Amino acid sequence: MTGSFPVRISRPEPFGRGRKEARFRFLFRFPARIIAVSFAMVILIGTFLLMLPASSRDGSWTPLLDCLFTATSATCVTGLVIYDTYTHWTGFGQCVILLLIQTGGLGLVTMTSFFSMAVGRRLERRNLDLARESIGTQEFTIRPLLRLVVGGALAAEGAGALLLMxxxxxxxxxxxxxxxxxxxxSAFCNAGFDLFGGQGLFSSLTNYNGNPLIMGTVSALIIAGGLGFVVYYDLFQYRRTRTLLLHTRVVLAATGILLLSGMLMTLACEWTNPATLGALPNNAQRLGAAWFYSVTCRTAGFNSFPCDLMRGSTKVLSALFMFIGAAPSSTGGGIKCTTAVVLAATVCSVARGDEEVVVFRRRLDHGTVYKSLAVVLMGLSAVAMSAACVMLTDGAAEISGIDAFYESVSAFATVGISVGVTGAASPVSRGLLILLMYMGRLGPVSFLLSLAMRREPSSRRVLPEGQIGI
Structure with a gap:
């Protein structure tokens, strides 16, 4: 037949299947969303296991909200607790919490990628991108970095356990x-959970101020976990490269400054407080307790004196250190010390009238500055709204504004130091703290990206310039 053309006949798909598969692929297309879902899955599994009668010492079912709170706190390596870990949970429940801490500290995606690589499976590009997003770096080859993350963490935890024994x-x-x-x-993952409740409920490490081996080992593990695996990898590469990344230099400098200034702040505010440092028998223990609080208040959640009895000035200044937190790609939380450095450098640049933000003689791109400002603003907004809601919903408990703010920062920064708000909080307040812990562990930007439903990035358009008075 003249003028004929081939007709393409396609086989129709079963009704609805193609659309459902496309929707599923869209929902789990972005690495941030997959990581958020993986954390949520771990939390839900941990919640179910902690609810079982085998997990509680009295053999009864533990309430759902309390188990969800504990599982979130463990997976997000926070340390806020409703029940004392030793007196309420059985050995089985404690093992569940331990596994949640380890999985949350390293990340489920990181662990599964490592073990897949260990058994000889080839990691596809999608898996490699997920692992990079989970660790928080795009700088290095991911395979040796995965070995360092898991192997280094297990080695540090093993060495610390031997010393503690x-x-x-x-x-x-x-x-x-x-x-x-x-x-x-718990210390290396900056979780703050402990099993010393047999010496007093929620006593943490208050009975070990005179034991330098325990306090020194726990401090070293906290700092080691808070520096970040990217820093270690860069340090190991120094012999070959003879140079350090700007990231590494900023993290090391900021960590040293924060640790020293936190110790001096604690000594100045609490030296004469008879309920905290003033109650210790000698100056050596006071110095040690102040150093330990400076280490732990940034990310870990252990305490060496009753934090609820601290002065108001200490709580306010401590909230600042908690909000800053540890380094990126670490087991710690907070907005990260690098974000604080970028923000401080931006303020200095504006004060000098400079157009560029400079750190250690290196110019930062505007995207880094914008992201840092977004992280700080979102974090402060979340903490402020949570603190206000805690005060409104727990009026009968007479929670002060300082305590509500301190506890909210502790949850968002995944620190875990409590001033008694968590135990007295209403179900609504505990739900807010759960959301804060989850958001803080993922990071504010990653949390919002995991909720974003945009299919494709918006095209860049040239828009007319406007002026706003500042």
């Missing part, structure tokens, strides 16, 4: 082995 096994016998492992993992 020297002190805890003579005190607790064979049980001290598990106590040492639990404490080492």
């Amino acid at each position: 020297i002190a805890l096994v003579p005190q607790y016998g064979a049980q001290g082995i598990f106590f040492s492992i639990f404490t080492a993992v």
Whole structure:
């Protein structure tokens, strides 16, 4: 037949299947969303396991909201608790919490990618992108970095556990082995959970101020976990490259400044407080407790004196250190010390009238500055709204504004130090703290990106310039 043309006949798909598959691929297209879902899955599994009668010492079912709070706190390596970890949970429940801490500290995506690589499976590009997003870097080859993350974490936790056994096994016998492992993992992952409630409910490390081995080991593990794996990888590469990344230099300098200034702040505010440092028997223990609080208040959640009895000035200044937090790609939380450095450098540049933001003689791109400002603003907004809601919904508990703000910052920065608000909080307030912990562990920007429903980035348009008075 003249003028004929081939007709393409396609087989129709079953009704609805193609549309559902496309929607599923869209929902899990972005790495931030997959990581957010993986954390949520771990939290839900942990919640179910903690609800079981086998997890509680009295053999009863633990309320759902309390288990959700504990599982979120463990997975997000925060440390805020409703029940004392030792007196309420059985050995099975404590093991569940330990696994949640380890999984949350390293990240489920990081761990699964590492073990897939360890058994010889080839990581596809999508898996590599996920692993980079989970660790928080695009600078290095991901495979050796994965080995460093998991292998280095296990090595540090193992070394810390062995040191803690020297002190805890003579005190607790064979049980001290598990106590040492639990404490080492909790410290390196900056989680703040402990098993020392047998010496007093929620006592944490208040009974070990005179033991430099325990306090020194826990401090070292907290700092090691808070520096970030990118810093370690860069330091290991220094022998070959003979140079350090700007990121590494900023993290090391900021960490040293924050630790020293936090210690001096604690000494100045609490030296004469008879309920905290003033209650310790000698100056050496006061100095040690002040140093430990400076280490732990940024990310970890352990405490060496009753934090609810601190002065108001200490709580306000501590909230600033907690909000800053640890380094990127670490087990710690907060807005990250690098974000604080970028913000401070931006203020200095504006004060000098400079057009560019400079750190260590390196010019920062505007995208880094914009993202830093967004992280700080979103974090402050979340904390302020949470603190206001806690005060409104818990009026009967007479929670002060300082305490509500302190507890909200502790949740958002995944620190876990409590001044008593969590135990007295209403279900609504606990729900807000759960959301804050989850948001803080993912990061404000990643949290919002995981909720974004835009299919494609908007095209760049040339718009007319406008002026706003500042």
